[in-house]
Amino acid sequence: MLDSAGYYDGSVGITIDGRPIDDPSLPARLAAYSAATPVPVVVTLTRGPLFHLGRVALKGAVPAEAREAFKLESGQPARAEDVLAAGARLQTALLDEGYPFSKVAVPSAFENPAQHTIDVTYNVTTGPRVDIGAITIAGLRTVHEPFVRRELTLHSGQQFNPNKIENARQNLAALGVFSSVQAVPADKLSPDGRLPITLVVKEGPPRTVSFTAGYATDTGGLLGASWTHHNLFGNGETLTLSAAATGLGGSSSTGLGYNVGATYTLPAFFERNQSLSFNVGAVKQDFTAYRQTAEFAGTTLTRKIGTHWSVNIGVLGTVEQDEQEGVTRDYDLIQLPLGLKYDSTNSLFDATRGIRAQATVTPTESLLAPSATFTILQLSGSTYIDLTGRGRSVIALRALVGSVQGASTFQLPPDQRFYAGGSATIRGYAYQSVGPQFADGNPEGGTAIDAGTIEYRQRFGGSFGTALFVDAGQVNASASPFQGSLKIGAGVGLRYYTPIGPIRVDFAVPVVKQPNSGNFQIYIGIGQAF
Numbered sequence: 001m002l003d004s005a006g007y008y009d010g011s012v013g014i015t016i017d018g019r020p021i022d023d024p025s026l027p028a029r030l031a032a033y034s035a036a037t038p039v040p041v042v043v044t045l046t047r048g049p050l051f052h053l054g055r056v057a058l059k060g061a062v063p064a065e066a067r068e069a070f071k072l073e074s075g076q077p078a079r080a081e082d083v084l085a086a087g088a089r090l091q092t093a094l095l096d097e098g099y100p101f102s103k104v105a106v107p108s109a110f111e112n113p114a115q116h117t118i119d120v121t122y123n124v125t126t127g128p129r130v131d132i133g134a135i136t137i138a139g140l141r142t143v144h145e146p147f148v149r150r151e152l153t154l155h156s157g158q159q160f161n162p163n164k165i166e167n168a169r170q171n172l173a174a175l176g177v178f179s180s181v182q183a184v185p186a187d188k189l190s191p192d193g194r195l196p197i198t199l200v201v202k203e204g205p206p207r208t209v210s211f212t213a214g215y216a217t218d219t220g221g222l223l224g225a226s227w228t229h230h231n232l233f234g235n236g237e238t239l240t241l242s243a244a245a246t247g248l249g250g251s252s253s254t255g256l257g258y259n260v261g262a263t264y265t266l267p268a269f270f271e272r273n274q275s276l277s278f279n280v281g282a283v284k285q286d287f288t289a290y291r292q293t294a295e296f297a298g299t300t301l302t303r304k305i306g307t308h309w310s311v312n313i314g315v316l317g318t319v320e321q322d323e324q325e326g327v328t329r330d331y332d333l334i335q336l337p338l339g340l341k342y343d344s345t346n347s348l349f350d351a352t353r354g355i356r357a358q359a360t361v362t363p364t365e366s367l368l369a370p371s372a373t374f375t376i377l378q379l380s381g382s383t384y385i386d387l388t389g390r391g392r393s394v395i396a397l398r399a400l401v402g403s404v405q406g407a408s409t410f411q412l413p414p415d416q417r418f419y420a421g422g423s424a425t426i427r428g429y430a431y432q433s434v435g436p437q438f439a440d441g442n443p444e445g446g447t448a449i450d451a452g453t454i455e456y457r458q459r460f461g462g463s464f465g466t467a468l469f470v471d472a473g474q475v476n477a478s479a480s481p482f483q484g485s486l487k488i489g490a491g492v493g494l495r496y497y498t499p500i501g502p503i504r505v506d507f508a509v510p511v512v513k514q515p516n517s518g519n520f521q522i523y524i525g526i527g528q529a530f
Contacts, residue, residue, distance in 0.1 A: 002047060004080040008111055008118070009048035016041050051078040054117030060124030062090070069093035078118040083107060087122055094126065098159040100185060100195055101127030132158045133186075133194030139201040143177050147235040148201075150268050151175060160185075160195055172201065175267065176238065177231045179204035206231050212244070214525040218422060218431040218518070220250025224259070236267045247286055251518055252422075252431035255286035273304040288516075289432045289443040290414035294320030300337075312339045324414045325438055331413045332367040345384065349501030349527035352391035357381035366413065374407035376416065382530050392459040397452070398530045400425065400473070401481050404447040409436070409477045417445025418475050420487070421517060423529055425451045426471040428489025428508035429517040435475030435484070441516040450474060450481040453530070457495070465502065467493035469529075487512050493529075501527045 002010035017033075017040055019026050033039055053076050058067070070093075072086035087104045094102035103125045110119040135156055137148055154168035165183050173181040178201045186196040212224040224244030232239050243260045247253035261281025269276040280297045298316035305311055318333040338361045345354035362376040382398035402418055409417060421429035436444040451473025459465040469491055476484035491508030506523040523529070 002045070006050050006052075006078045006080075007047045008051045008078070009113070009116070011046045011048070013044040013046070014041070015044075018042075049116045051111075051116050051118050052076060053078050053083075053120065054112055054115065055119040055121075057119075057121045058090075058124055059121060061126050062124050063094075063097055063099075063126070065097050066090060066093035066099075072120075078120075083109075083120055090122070090124070094124075095160075095162050098129040098131070098161065099127050100130060100160050101125075103127075128189070128193075130160050130189060130193065130195045132156055132160055133190045133192065133196040136196065136198045137201065138198055139203070141203050142206065142234055143201075143203055143231055143236070144234040147268065148172065151236075151272055152199075153272075154197070156194070165197065169199070172199065175236050177203060177206075177236050204230065212526065214523075215248075216250065216423060216431070216523045216525075217521050218250050218252040218433075219247070220253040221248030222246050223248070232264075238265045238267075239263070250431075252288045252433065253286060254288060254291070257284045257286055259283045269301070271303070275302050276300070277302070285415075287432060288430075289419060289445060290322050290324040292320055292322045292415055294318055294415075298335075308342050308344045310341045312341070313337070320413065320415070322414045325440075325442065329370075329413075330368055333364055333413065333416075334367065335362050335364045337362045350497070351382075351384045351396075351528070352394050353384050353386045355381065355383045364416065366411075370411055372407040372411040374412065374416075375405045376402070377405065378402040394457045396455040396457060396528070396530065398455075399452045400449065402449045403479050403481060405479060407447075409445060409447055412445075412447070414445060418447065418449035419443055419445050420449055420451055420473045420475045422521075423506070423523045423525070425449075426473045426487055426489045427469065427491055427506060427523065427529070428471065428510040428521055429487060429514065430521065433517040434473065434487045434514065436477050437516065444477070446475040446477045446484075447479040448476050448481045448483065455529070457528070459495075459497070463497050465495035465497060467495060467504075467506070469493065469506070469508070471508070485512075485514075487514060495528075504528060 014021050016026060017029050019029065030039065053074050056072055056074050069089045070086055076082065087107055091104040105123040107120045107122045133156060135154060137145055151172060152168055153171055154165060169181050169183045172178060180202045182200040184198045184200055190196050207229050210226050214222045222244060224242065226240055226242035228238060228240040230238055240263045246257040246259060247255055261279060263277055263279040265275055265277040267275050278299045282295045285292045296316060296318040298314055300312050300314035302310055302312040314337050316335040316337060320331050322329055322331065340359045342355065342357045345351035345356055358380050360378045364374050364376060366372040380400045382396065385395040387393040387395065404412060419432035420426050420434035422431040426434055432443045435446045438444055453469060453471045455467055455469035457465060457467045471489045472486060474484040474486050488511040489508050490511050491506055493504060493506035495502040495504055504525050506529065507520065509520045510517055
């Protein structure tokens with residue numbers, strides 16, 4: 001231990017009952033102690049002087065680019081950790097510079113006791129710098145090879161680089177058609193002097209079925225299922241059919257509802273990092289705020305513009321009938337949603353670090369009387385701060401700001417207005433209850449919203465955790481956020497962590513009372529609240 005820290009002249013002394021351990025009289029002294037009497041043992045550490053590095057040598061032809069990563073010099077403390085780390089950095093740099101057969105041996109060390117220095121020598125075998133040769137894809141059964149190659153970010157002729165190979169492997173694994181992807185470089189060069197690589201893939205199940213369930217005291221219960229084909233025609237096309245029953249009880253639900261739909265997605269649409277999706281569906285919602293039946297169809301083009309960034313543009317048509325306060329109206333809507341997303345989080349259902357943010361602009365034309373042209377603007381985000389570095393103590397923050405421009409509250413269909421209250425905005429208040437209200441206390445909705453949350457999450461043991469949270473926000477009819485009557489909810493939650501995400505139970509109360517919002521709310525679901 002002392003040697004690894006750089007104290008090569010250090011010593012350890014041990015005495016038992018005041019005598020060194022090699023004292024011949026020690027056994028007799030110990031025999032005199034009874035079994036219940038403790039024996040004094042003293043351990044004395046003498047560090048001695050700190051040794052420093054003397055001569056640091058690299059034997060072998062080391063390229064200048066790789067040598068820069070070595071960063072070990074004479075005069076530095078002779079710590080074993082630093083010496084080994086320098087060799088590891090050099091090995092990584094050689095691989096990154098295109099030397100797949102390079103080897104940095106464990107360094108030899110020579111002690112100079114009088115000078116309190118250690119000389120270290122690294123034997124380095126560089127080998128040839130090579131390019132990637134033929135790329136073979138093994139294990140394909142139903143997935144078409146041209147599709148895989150179109151998605152592949154690695155190409156023959158590129159200089160060998162482990163990071164680029166790993167990125168290509170991860171990109172293929174993220175397609176959703178493979179259960180595993182391995183990149184295996186050959187152990188020798190091909191006759192043309194290049195290094196062949198084999199991508200060994202294993203196709204996942206082509207079809208999957210999933211189920212979802214949840215309950216809240218305001219919106220009631222939800223039961224749903226979906227069926228997905230992940231490789232419909234051999235090029236990674238996905239078809240998802242889903243159906244859910246909603247409004248199973250709940251204080252803000254006035255009847256049963258449904259949500260059914262189908263989504264078809266074409267990956268690599270003209271570009272490797274671009275997809276096109278089509279969706280159709282129907283929804284029925286019965287809330288205290290309004291009743292709605294609607295059918296919709298749309299298409300969305302999504303493009304990745306970086307590791308964490310993506311943009312999307314779409315067109316959506318909706319035919320709906322809404323009833324609010326005894327008045328029934330029909331609406332035909334044409335919308336052109338534009339979106340920009342950023343996501344650097346480490347998990348979809350239980351993020352412990354990173355940022356999620358989304359900005360959307362949705363120009364909308366309402367075709368039937370009362371006709372209206374308006375634009376919905378929304379900016380939302382969340383961030384996660386890992387206090388321990390192990391994901392067990394996390395502060396989670398979220399925020400939402402929105403505004404509708406071009407139309408007043410009652411020119412908008414009820415479902416296009418902003419509401420707050422519920423798990424997605426301000427817990428503790430009944431769903432959609434925060435904001436302007438009719439004379440009978442039912443929600444009107446508004447044209448502006450702002451909301452925010454701070455939540456502390458703490459895990460206990462292997463599977464359990466708790467959460468403490470405060471939500472705040474407001475809705476108004478002025479189209480300008482940060483105006484109106486601020487409402488605050490607070491609560492606690494329990495978490496049970498499973499392989500598919502945490503099971504969440506939250507209990508919240510309204511701190512600032514509002515009529516028709518209830519005294520408390522309970523939320524049960526899979527995944528964190530955000």
